[in-house]
Amino acid sequence: MNGFWLVVGRDLALARRQGGESGLALLFFVLGTVLFPLGIGPETQMLARAGAGLLWIMALLAVLLSLERLFQTDFEDGSLDLLIMAPLAASLTVLAKCLAHWLATGLPMVVTAPLLAIMLAMDPAGLGALTLAMLLATPTLSLIGAIGAALTVGARRGGVLLTLLVLPLYIPVLIFGAGAVEASVAGPGAKGHFMILGALLLMAATLAPPAAAAALRHALE
Amino acid sequence: MLHRFANPARFLRIARWVVPWSASLGLVSGAAGLYLGLAGSPADYQQGDTVRIMYVHVPAAWMALAAYATMALASAVALIWKHPLADLIAKSTAPIGATFTAIALITGALWGQPTWGTWWVWDARLTSVLILLFLYVGYLALWNAFDDPTRAARAAAVLALVGVVNLPIIKFSVDWWNTLHQPASVLKIGGPTIHPAMLTPLLLMALAFLCYFITLLLLRVRGELAARKLRALQAARAEG
Numbered sequence: 001m002n003g004f005w006l007v008v009g010r011d012l013a014l015a016r017r018q019g020g021e022s023g024l025a026l027l028f029f030v031l032g033t034v035l036f037p038l039g040i041g042p043e044t045q046m047l048a049r050a051g052a053g054l055l056w057i058m059a060l061l062a063v064l065l066s067l068e069r070l071f072q073t074d075f076e077d078g079s080l081d082l083l084i085m086a087p088l089a090a091s092l093t094v095l096a097k098c099l100a101h102w103l104a105t106g107l108p109m110v111v112t113a114p115l116l117a118i119m120l121a122m123d124p125a126g127l128g129a130l131t132l133a134m135l136l137a138t139p140t141l142s143l144i145g146a147i148g149a150a151l152t153v154g155a156r157r158g159g160v161l162l163t164l165l166v167l168p169l170y171i172p173v174l175i176f177g178a179g180a181v182e183a184s185v186a187g188p189g190a191k192g193h194f195m196i197l198g199a200l201l202l203m204a205a206t207l208a209p210p211a212a213a214a215a216l217r218h219a220l221e
Numbered sequence: 222m223l224h225r226f227a228n229p230a231r232f233l234r235i236a237r238w239v240v241p242w243s244a245s246l247g248l249v250s251g252a253a254g255l256y257l258g259l260a261g262s263p264a265d266y267q268q269g270d271t272v273r274i275m276y277v278h279v280p281a282a283w284m285a286l287a288a289y290a291t292m293a294l295a296s297a298v299a300l301i302w303k304h305p306l307a308d309l310i311a312k313s314t315a316p317i318g319a320t321f322t323a324i325a326l327i328t329g330a331l332w333g334q335p336t337w338g339t340w341w342v343w344d345a346r347l348t349s350v351l352i353l354l355f356l357y358v359g360y361l362a363l364w365n366a367f368d369d370p371t372r373a374a375r376a377a378a379v380l381a382l383v384g385v386v387n388l389p390i391i392k393f394s395v396d397w398w399n400t401l402h403q404p405a406s407v408l409k410i411g412g413p414t415i416h417p418a419m420l421t422p423l424l425l426m427a428l429a430f431l432c433y434f435i436t437l438l439l440l441r442v443r444g445e446l447a448a449r450k451l452r453a454l455q456a457a458r459a460e461g
Contacts, residue, residue: 147383151376155366164362165380168355171348203386211383214300218375 003088006095009151011100025105026112029062030070044121049181051209052130059134060170063141064122067166068098068159070149071216079214080221090213098142098209106138106189122181133177134192136197143204144169150215172200227304229446235441238408243439254425258422262418274332276347276422279407280430282325285353286388288434292360293385296378306442308374309449311381312364313441319357326350335400345394346402349387377385 009114036054074080084090113134114127122130148166148170181195234450248450258276265272292314299307329347330340341347367373407413413420 073285124432151363151380152335152366154372155363156368156375157366161359161362161366164355165359168352169361171352207383211379215376215379218372218379221372221375 003086004092007083007093008100010118011097012103015100015104022060023108025062025066026108028065029058029109030112031117032058032061033120037120048121048123051117051122051159052126052185053178053181054120055113055116055130056174056178059138060141060167060174062109063105063138063145064163064166064170066101067142067145067149068152068162070101070146071153072149072158074152075138075219084213084216084220090217093208094146094209094212094216095205098139098146101146102139102142106142110134110138116187123185126181130181132194133180133190133197136194136201137173137177140173140197140201140204141170142172143201144214147208147215150219151213153216154173154215173197176200184206227302227306229306232306233443235445236443240436240439242437247429247436250425250432251429254422254429262422271332271335272419273289275419276327276426278325278328278332279423280427281321281328283351283427284430284434285318285322285325285367286391287431288314288321289353289357289381289384289388291438291457293381293388296381299374299420300378300382305374308378309442309445310438311378312374313438313445315357315360315364316326317437317441319354319361321430321434322350322354322357326354342401344400344402345398346391346400349391352387353384353391356380356387360384384401385398 033054036050040046040050071080074083083093086093088096110131114131117130121173145162145166148162148169151165152162155161176193176196180197182189183190183193227266254276257275262273274374292311295307295311295314298304299311326347333342334340363377363380364373367376394400395402406415407420407423415423
């Protein structure tokens, strides 16, 4: 398990020292969200209605933006070979990289989301649900995205391809994430949505690392 | 057994024997199914003649799922036993399956407009089938994204296996959620709840679609094998 935390620490240190890389995703999330009231008009009623969906779509796109670098930089400088050959199982290495990716990009977004939601005039009843749903779902986004990132390592036009592969798999997260906010604002409560988001997270945490590890091994053959 | 059929020469011999049979069986059952479906079966008491769209829509949707299952199975075989032929089968299945999916979506829209009053609704069945189409497109794009065909085959195979999670969602979406799309009426516990006069043409059309799929798949794999042979010959000539 020591190796696991070493990989997490290494990726976090890289994210911190390279500066910007992961902060860029957060900036994209904030700036993109701010564009919507300017584009569709500042009427609070419409913003309150559309806010949750907008935030979720922006979160999806922001994570997507940061995924391309998840394995590509390590692939280019050769350290990916060493990481996969290391005694730590490849799927655990992937899991560690996902955890670091989530800590560097997902978690800041979870913290920022309620702030943006207030700017979008969201009903205060939905703020807690939004934060909890994002907390449950953003790790899923990193994990599913890792499969796409591993598959497109070394591909031509990897970024565009990554979008095509990963966005369809993100759709359940979007549906239940936005649905959770909707349900808690409208009244019936979002317990079911949280449970499904939790189930998605568990499924992604068990299935995505082996799939991504297999894809990486084939990429390095 | 599996390894016997992995030999390309033996595969080609079998394919050459199967293709005329599956093609003619598909033609006969397709003609009979179309006749029974368009002329020999009653119109629905609620939907009128629009119900006849079902004879194309339902088999196309079944085959869209069956093609994906075939593709995923071939991908698994390719990843586990590294049979190059399985890669070619998976690759050849994708465009056919994508077309079946598109046919199911388009005929569904044509049927939905007069019956539901809308071309498209965002219910679970329609959305999950749309995701299936995106998975097919992504799979094909991944094949074309690498210079090295072996690398492309491996990546595409992993994606095909990941996409399998969508199949049960499509099948059970009508049971898990309240959808506008009606629940299953043929493949269900307790036997089909569809009248034999409509079931017969439906099953004939399904057989025709299946034969069409098999014929086209074998022809495509044959083409892929020929293309591979051609590339090898050209490479040998360029070297020599």
